Each structure stands twice: as C-alpha cells, then as structure tokens.
Amino acid sequence: MNTAELVDLAQQLRVDSVRASAAAGSGHPTSSMSAADVMAVLLAHHLRYDFDRPAHPGNDRLILSKGHASPLLYSAYKAAGAIDDGELVTFRKLGSRLEGHPTPRRLPWVETATGSLGQGLPVGVGVALAGKRLDRAGYRVWVICGDSELAEGSVWEAAEHAAFEHLDNLTAVVDVNRLGQRGPTRHGHDLDAYARRFQAFGWHTIQVDGHDVDAVDRALGEARSTTGQPTAVLARTLKGKGVASVEDREGLHGKPLPDAEEAVAELGGRRDRRVRAHEPSATRTLHSVPTGRLEAPRWEKGEEVATRDAYGEALAALGGARADVVALDGEVGDSTRAEFFAEEHPDRYFECYIAEQQMVAAAVGFATRGWVPYAATFAAFLTRAHDFVRMAAVSGAGVNLVGSHAGVAVGQDGPSQMGLEDLAMMRSVYGSTVLYPCDANQTARLVATMAGLDGVRYLRTSRGEAPVLYGPDEEFPVGGSKVLRSGPHDRLTVVAAGVTVHEALAAADVLEGEGIAIRVVDLYSVKPVDRETLRRAAEETGCLLTVEDHHEEGGIGDAVLDAFTDGRPVPRLVRLAVRTMPGSASPDQQLHAAGIDAASIAAAGKLLVEEAVVR
Template identity: 60%
Template sequence: MTAAPTTPTTLGPDSDLSRVFELAQQLRVDSVRASTAAGSGHPTSSLSAADLMAVLMARHLRYDWATPDNPDGDHLVFSKGHASPLLYAMFKAAGAIGDDELMTTYRRFGHRLQGHPTPELPWVDVATGSLGQGIGYAVGIALAIRDLERRASRVWVLCGDSETAEGSVWEALDKAGHHRLANLTVLLDVNRLGQSGPTELEWDTDAYARRVEAFGCRAIEVDGHDLEAVDLALTEAADGRAPTVVVARTVKGRGVAEVADKAGWHGKALPEDLAARAVAELGGVRDLRVRGPRPPGHPGPAHPDGRRAGPVEPPRYEVGDEVATRVAFGAALAALGARPEVVALDAEVGNSTHAEEFAKAHPERYFQTYIAEQQMIADAVGMAVRGFRPYATTFAAFLTRAHDFVRMAAVSRITMALCGTHCGVEIGADGPSQMGVEDLAMMRAVLGSTVLYPSDATSAAALTTTMADLDGISYLRTTRGAYPVLYDGDETFPVGGSKTLRESADDRVTLVGAGVTLHECLAAAEELADEGVRARVVDLYSVKPVDVDTLARAARETGALVVVEDHHPEGGLGEAVLSALAVAGAHPAFAHLAVTELPGSGTTGELLDACGISRTQVAGAARALVAR
C-alpha cells in the first residue's frame, strides 16, 4: 500500500469544512490501508462513520491527545468497537500514533492496536466489541462527570445501528433520559447493513428517532455524509439542554463504489487490488494532523466530591447474636462512605440487600438504576473509569443477567465491587427464580476476580471493607437469613485465607463450608462428636483465591473432606477445593454436597434438607467417608 507523506499538514478547530472533508477521506483511506495490511478487520463499517468522526474530532471533541488523563477532557466511546480501523486512523490523525504502527501492528499478536479497542491504549476508556454496551458505559461516565465531579466535560458515543437490537441500548437511553444527561451525545451510524444482511429498521431514521424520544432523549436526524448538517447537529447536541442522539443516515462502504451499500463485505478486509483502487478513488494517501478544541479547563475538586476521606468505622457485632450477612454488608457499606471515592449502585432492591443504608448516609453518591442490572454494571464501569470505587448490589440471581457487562469490565481492567444477596435455596419460599445458585461459577470465571463468601456478620463487614482496596472485580456473596455471629470484632479475614473453627489432633474428617453451609457443618460436627467422631470445620470465606495450604493440611491430617455448598456443583466451592487439592498434590477421600435438583418453595430447613446440604446429610457423608 502507498506510504503516508512525510510532511504532515495541521488542521485546526477553525478549519473550514472542505478541510474536514479531506480529513474524512484520510480516515477512510487509513482504515482501508490498515485492515488490508492486517488481512482482517471492518473497513466498510469504518467508511460509513468517517464523516461523523472527522467533524467530531476536528470541531467538537475537546480533548488533548498528549494528556489523555486530563480530567477536563471530553470522552469518546466507540460502542461500535469493530470499527477500530476508523478509531486508530483517528489516533494517527491526532498524532497519537504513527503511520508505521498503524500499518504494521494492527491486529498483530503482542501489539496494542487490537481487533477491538481496549484501555491498553491511553485514549480508550473501556473495551468494546460486545455490542450494545458503549452507551451504557457512557451514561456512567456522564453521571460521574456531572453529579460527582461537577465538571463541564462531555461524553460522545459512536453507536452502530445493528446494536440497537440489544435491549441494553434502550436501558441506557432510558437512564440518560431519566437523569437528563445533557452532557451525553450518541452518534448513531445508520448504515443499513448488518453482519448477515439488512438491519431490522434499515434506513428508517424516523423510527429510530421516535424510539429515542420515547426514552426521554432528543433525536436529531441528519444525512451522515453532509458535513455541514453533522456540524450543526453536534453544535445543537452540546447546547446543554438534553441527552441527544444524532440519527445519521450513512452508507456502509461510503466512498468506495465497489463495496458501497453492498452486502457480504462486513468484517472483510479489501483485497490488495481492490484496496489500491479504493485508495485512489478516495483521493490517495494524506497526512493531515488534527488539533481540535482544547478541554474547557474547568477546575474540579481535589477529591472526587470535594471532601477528604474520614475514618471508616465498620460495624461490630457480638458473638452469638443472630445477624444476616446482607445486613452487615449494608452497614459496612454505609461506613465506607467516609471515603469520598466510594459510590453505591442499586437495582431497586436496596431495602432487601441493605445497600439503602448507604443511601441514607450518603444520598449524593447513591445511584438508583431501577430494575436494569445491565445498566447498573455499566454505570459502575463508567464511574470506575473516572476514578471512583463503585459497589453495585442486587440479588445474586439477577447479576447473571449482567454477566456480559461484568466479563467486558474485566477486559477493561475495571476495579469495582459487586455484592450478590439472597443466595442459594436458603432464601426459602420465594422459589427458584430468586435463588442465586450459579453466581460463584460465574464470578470465579471472570478474569482476575476475587470471590468472597462470608458466614457471619463480622466477616461480612470486614470483607466488605476489604473490597474497597482490591484491584479488579471483587464479588461478595451474602445470605438472606440471620445466623449466629461466630467471630469477635478484632478478627481479621485476609483475602486467600480461611478460618478453622474446630480442630484437634484426632480429627478424622474435615467439613468445609461457607455462608449458610458453614453453620450446617458446625451442627454436623457436634452430631458427629456425640458419636465419638472428631471433625475439623473450615470456613472457606475466600473462594477465589482459595486457601490451598489449609486445605492441603486438612487433607493430609484427616484424610477425608466433605465440601457442602448452597450452589450448583459446577463451578462452585467444591470445584474450587478440588482444584486447590490438585495443585497441592493431595488426594483425600472426598464428598461434595451441592444443589443438584431444581428446588421449589419451602422453609429454609426444608429446602436445605431436600437439596441434600443440611447438617443431617453433612454428618451422613462424613460417616460414609470415615467408614471407608
């Protein structure tokens, strides 16, 4: 492919639209060049949005490419992450990367210009590529900027028309409208063609506009290739009146006659000969440099909400008192509000999860997303981008709906704390739709996650506090019912540790539990002791990372382990223990009690017994192992 000129020409924010057109053509040319050099990518999706992005970066995006951490700069989220050739062409036009990097490293192993953008690049806030998520993240960023930092920055999103089939797009726009996020603008690239054919609405921009307005946002319909119309639309969008979606009718493959508005080119690099013709048709290789508007320079507070951190005083509980771990979580979360970077998010269940305790103490940092778990996680991600410490809480069963957002948050290297309450069959009469019995597997599988499962109020409060200083995604699993406090307030609970509550030199079996099943293990140990069988009891409150040393020592000294959990057997406590024993080279006699059948409604005791995880079954499994 033709090399770029060696002497760049600078394009300033006051350049006329004829120069902006040249920038758009350069973005198209470089999108074709990069994807053809890589042999893969999405050039046609990039070509449709090039005019939108040229106008934005030249005349509206207030951003200093040399200082991407400037807190007053605008944010650009590429929800349409597969159009990465366009984004990287923009980076080149801004002088952030060179032509050589664009042409030789895009989509190559070990390099940062990946197939879909990630925050490995300093100009990227969040990883995108799982479609339908970018607007949600932008809503979270916009909320943080406006309501927590009180800055004048704006958030811009490039969204594709295909991804509007995702319900999460409309969750996000609903919340943008509800919060009146006038600092948010979405550029919707309506290019008519999806991956396998026409999109649902094709070029019916009126339908898109009506839907946008139904969710409380302003819609502006434009020809996405009319630079003057796009410029006027973006000016109007930034007037501070309402969250805005610029509904831009575009042509997929714009500027290259052989592929323009033709199906079958999605996700395909142009062959060398066609790429050469495309570059010539687009006017050849250019090397314009863009110096767009500067950040507004609005002085923000020294701390996220202008206050210095106060002392965190977690709640304390008396041994023997009956307290639910979800209650302790709420009290500890409220105490953590002394740290101004801590924010809390709820999905309209705060009175059950006890996250509302934070709302009572710190209402200005409490965000209600209603029954929109995907958007709750997206808001948390956006706030984490701005340096806050989000705690997002709902029933464990409902977090599964937001799993893709959690997964992508790990790709973005986001730090946030999640709490899932009402776990397992223990919740009783509500029945299986409300029972979180998959959440440990889900959260253990997240890259770099920490998974914690306290068994009493003291450990729940301590671990809630600990999460405020953990990197990555941490998850706290809490129980609905009230159970006796086992530990005094001075006990510590390091991540990766465990607690051994009963132990002797004569132990013949080890019972391992967490949450409600730890209490069942303790009761089973008492029953076994009456029969002359000594049982060790381990509280495995840290599920990931797990305490390999304690488990290996128990296997070696007692020769038999019973693991019992209020969760499906796949991916939960039992598999965590087995993995740890495999690492340690320990091979004890082993029994695993878990929820293997579909539960129904009933009392806690009835359900624990029916699912085979009650004290009676724990004791029976231990007897069977000892007898062997």
C-alpha cells in the same frame, strides 16, 4: 477546519482504515468508512481532549460502542498525533496496542472495552452520570453507536436511564449504515423509526446526512447546546462509503477490501493531515478522597445478624471514611440493605431500578472516572448482566458487585429468586475475586477490603440471620480461610462457606457426640482459594467434604479442587450441593431437601469415615 478540509480529513480516515485492515488481513474497514465523516467533524470541531493528558479531568470522553470499527478510531488517533503510521499498520498483530476491538488495558485514550455490542451507551450513561452528579465537571460524553446494536435491550435500558437523569452531557451518534453482519438491519435507513424510539424515551433527536460534514457539524453543535435531555444524532450513512466496489454492498462485513491499493487510489491517496482537538476546559481535580477513619460496625459473638444487613451497615460506614465510594442498586435496596448507604450518602447513591445490565454498566462508567462503585441486587439477577461483568474484566475495571439472597436458604420465594449459579459465574471471570462471608463481622471486614482490590470483586450475602462467629477485630485476608474446628484426631475435613458454615459446625457437634472428630474450614475466600490450608487438611485428615448452597458445577467444590492442580494426588473428595430444582419451603426445609443441612453433613461424614476405615 473548513468544509474542504473536513472532507479531506474524513477521506484520510477512510484510507487509513483500509490500510490498517489490509496490513492485518482482517478487520472491519467498511464499518469504519461509513462513520468517517462523523469522526472527522467530531475530532476537529467538537471534541475537547488533550491526548497528551488522557487523565485530564476536563477531557470529553469518547466511546466507540461499535468497537469493530476500531480502524476508524485508530486512524483518528493517528490524525491527532497520538500514534504514528508505523504503529497504525501493526493493527491486530501480536504485541500491538491496536487490538481488533479497543481496550483501555492497551490504550490510555480508550474509556471502556467494546465489541460486545450494546455496551458502549450503557457505560456512557455511567460516565455521564459521574460527570453530572459526582465530578460536576463540564466534560461531554460522546458515544458512537452502530444501528445493528440498537436491537440490544441494554441500549434501551440506557436510553431510559439517561433521559430519566436528564443527561444533557451525553450525545449518542448512531451510524445508520443499513447493513449488519449478514444483511440489512431491522429498520434499514428508516431514521424516523429510530427517532420515534429515542423520542419515546425522552431524548432530543436530530436526523442528518452522515456524509454531509457541514450538516454533521451543525447537528453536533445542536447536541452540545441542548439542555435537560440527552441527544441522539441519527446519521444516515453508507457502509464502505467512497469505494464503489464495496459501497452499500452486502457480504463484506468484517473483511478487508478486495484491492486495498485500488481503494486507496479511489479515495484520493494517502494523506498525513494532522488535527488538534480543542483544549479541555480548566477543571478542578476529579475528586478528593479524605482519609477519614473507618468506624466499622461491630457485633458481639453470638448475636443473630444477616450478612446482608452487615453489608449495608459496613458500606455506609465505608462511605463515611472514603468520599470516592459510590453505591448502586437494582431497586431492591431495602432487601440488599444498600438503603443504609442511601440514607447517609444520598449524593453518592444511584437507583438503577430493575435494569441490571445498566446498573453494572454504570458501575463500570463510574470506575473509569476514578470512583469506587458497589453495585448490589439479588445474586440470581446478576446473571442477567453477565456479559457486562465479562466486559468489565476485559476493560480492567475495578467494580464491586454484591449478590444477596443467595442459595436455597432464601426459602419460600422459590427457585426464581435463588442465586445458585453466581459463584460459578463470578469465578469464571478473568482476574475476579469471589468472597462469601458467613457472619456479620467477617462481612464488614471484607466490604472494606474490597475497595482496595483490582478487577471485578464479588461478595455473596445471605438473607437470613446467623450467629456471629468472629470477633470484630478478626482479620480476613483475601485468599485465606479460617479453621473453626480442628484436632490431632480429625478424620475428615468439612469445607463450607456462608450459610453452610453454621450447618457444618452443627454437624461437627453431632459427630463429636458419636466419637468422630472432624475439621471445619470456613472458605470465605472462594477465589483466590486458600491452597495451603486445604492441602494440609487433605494430608492430615485424608478426606475432604465440601458443602455449598449452590449448584455443584463451578462453586465451592470446584474451587477446592483448584488447590490440587499442581500434579499432586487429588485427595478423596465428596461434594454436597444443590442438585435438584427447589420449590417453595422454609429455609430449614430447603437446606434439608437439598442435602446440605447439618443432618445431611453428619450423615455423609459418618459414611465417609466408615468407608475410609474399610479401605
């Protein structure tokens, strides 16, 4: 397209953004209008994309980090012929694919869900890493950011990581329109301020008038030709560009234009210009996945093995059988044991350093390209990345997250290192799977199983060694549990997982010596929970006692209650959990102080049985 045609296309994108928002009665047309020239130039001159084949391995990847500007994205889809005008005006309506913020669950051309600001660039880093180090394909990753979101720390985690990895296949275009939701942004139109920051992290920067299509064209071309470092194009724009009543004015964020018909007329009226993006280059298949035989590690019953060790060995073995498995770690690989994978498969291991948001975002980026990521750090530190986990679920991304050093069993390190909220956090995520193994063979089986699941999967591992309870050929289906002890005269069921399984078994021995038979259930699948086994235990023993190395809110106790949400009477249920703020002490002392060790379980069991008899 020549200059006049590009200008006309940009006006069409503005008009359609106004129309879509007007039809919905809501939306962000002014945020869309500021970036229309950038989008027009990108679509017509630089984006290599086959909209009929969104899975084409050579396609460039476009991420709209400022997801509230979705009318602009959908208007671009219309210009490319991916959607028609009839669908455009279904924006934000019930049943429409055109949601308020774009998601890949609805649209095949969307890479990742955005709208929680500060996430598009970190995920884009993951996609660019996949292209450069895994796919080894020539596609480019374009991320359109807003200036407001540059206040998010996650953006600068991404900026540093991208420069460190020399991601010259990544371009961030920042729409510097000066206005946020409630007023001016921190730096307004000071492009130098943004340039200094990106340059400090090692980026090539280009400052440009974002409404000069020829200047934008040159800037994007320069970004494509830059080698050795990522590029940030800083485009000075005006919010609401093209309509005098809203242009560069405060108080209009997230609102349709007051008079849409008048605005459309001022912008030159409706158009129906079509543009065909450049064809992607011929590229080999994304990656091959040999169906190698999994030689899972095996341990004999009675061996003392930490589940974190089992995770590392099992993941390394899985990497040998599946070439699509990749591992990420937050600079604690010697503790999580992700280093075992790194030693055997260094080309598929990614050190993310202490940047948990970027680690989870990179995992999402890998998943969008068809890889199967396992990302590990201490369970406590995954809480920092919770918003990225939440948005991964919105995207429908298949990511495996592993939290080690969980609970007070960490010992002397103290409460800052103890994951005591992670089960609640992960259980609350839409469509998630939450697994908490108690021994090495169980861990190895679950690590392999996770690779074939959908959505967000979480595995909780422990620091200390524990005896192996199960044989290496035992099966552990997701949604199941294991009854480790039971008999016809059981008077109580203890439900445990992870480290407390071993404490529960020790308590059962104590109570058996006192003539009290109890049932012990290993609830390794915390979500989904084994409702059938729990209901049967409640019917047959009359009382359930849950014990968990976790806060009482949202953990195993609440998971057990989920088995009784069908209207049937809830059984007598008592929960042992961590209710105090731990200090520093040995693991055994910590478990006892929290009231979740064998002695505490036995004491609670005796009390419950006695009360049951009195009743």
